[in-house]
Amino acid sequence: MMKKITLGLVFVFALAFTTVAQQINWVTLDEAMELQKKKPKKIMMDVYTNWCGPCKMLDKNTFQNKDVANYVNEHFYAVKFNAEGNSEVTYKDKTFSNPNYDASKSSRRNSVHEFSRFLKVSAYPTIVFFDEQANFIAPIKGYQKPQGLELYLKLFKTDKYKEMKTQEQFNEYFKAFEPSFKSK
Numbered sequence: 244m245m246k247k248i249t250l251g252l253v254f255v256f257a258l259a260f261t262t263v264a265q266q267i268n269w270v271t272l273d274e275a276m277e278l279q280k281k282k283p284k285k286i287m288m289d290v291y292t293n294w295c296g297p298c299k300m301l302d303k304n305t306f307q308n309k310d311v312a313n314y315v316n317e318h319f320y321a322v323k324f325n326a327e328g329n330s331e332v333t334y335k336d337k338t339f340s341n342p343n344y345d346a347s348k349s350s351r352r353n354s355v356h357e358f359s360r361f362l363k364v365s366a367y368p369t370i371v372f373f374d375e376q377a378n379f380i381a382p383i384k385g386y387q388k389p390q391g392l393e394l395y396l397k398l399f400k401t402d403k404y405k406e407m408k409t410q411e412q413f414n415e416y417f418k419a420f421e422p423s424f425k426s427k
Contacts, residue, residue, distance in 0.1 A: 267312045267321045272332055275320035276377050283375035285399055287315060288322040290359060290382075294351050295367040297386040308389040310424035311396075318400045326364055327353035334358065334377070372399045380404065390422035 270278065275286045289306070291298035305311055315321050324332070329344040339361060343354035362371055364382060370392070372380040381404070383395050398404050398416065407413050 267306050268316050269321050269323045271330075272322050272324065272334065275322050276334075278320055279375060279377060285319050285375055285380070286322055286373040286377060287319040287396070288324050288371040288373065290324050290326045290362070290364050290367065290369045290371055292325065292327045292352075292367050293349065298368040301368050301386050305387055305389050305392055308424065308427070311389050311392060314393070314396055314424070318396070324356075324358070326356055326359040326367060326369075328356060330356075332356075332358045334361075370395070389424045389426055393422050393424045394420050 272286070272288065278284070279286070289298075289301070291301070306315075324330075327341070327344075329341050329346070332339045339356065339358035341354055341356040344356075345353055362369075362379065362382065364371070366384045368384075368386060370383045370387065372383070372395070374380055380399055383392075387395070394417065397420075403416065407416065
């Protein structure tokens, strides 16, 4: 009896001191494009690799941020794509694979997936944005903190990027942007 009470108390204390990370609702690209047919939303694709340290930091520090997760879940379909993985992807009636994938290298550098090459992804992580018809908008290279990602999420969600014809216009947007996401 005492053992059960002690274990129960340990469980209660563990729950009290554990913060549950907010979760992004990740789907495949195929699922996201199907969902767009029913409810149009833009797509945010996290292009990562298994060996990439900044990719793991992005997962832990940015994608688990409550403000980021809530905003992404509400306004985007979120896709995770392993840039050196072995999945098959169909995009705009073309199928992409990784014919040189080596399963023995699954946790280290491997062959680059054809879809990564198609998107011209050259660094990891890269966050690729697509519009409501799954047309490519832009890649954002490198690790992004929550407030840095917020700038791009809101830029693409509101379609402000369509008004920007020059780097100067983006720089003005960047300078005027006031983030609201908390850093934790």
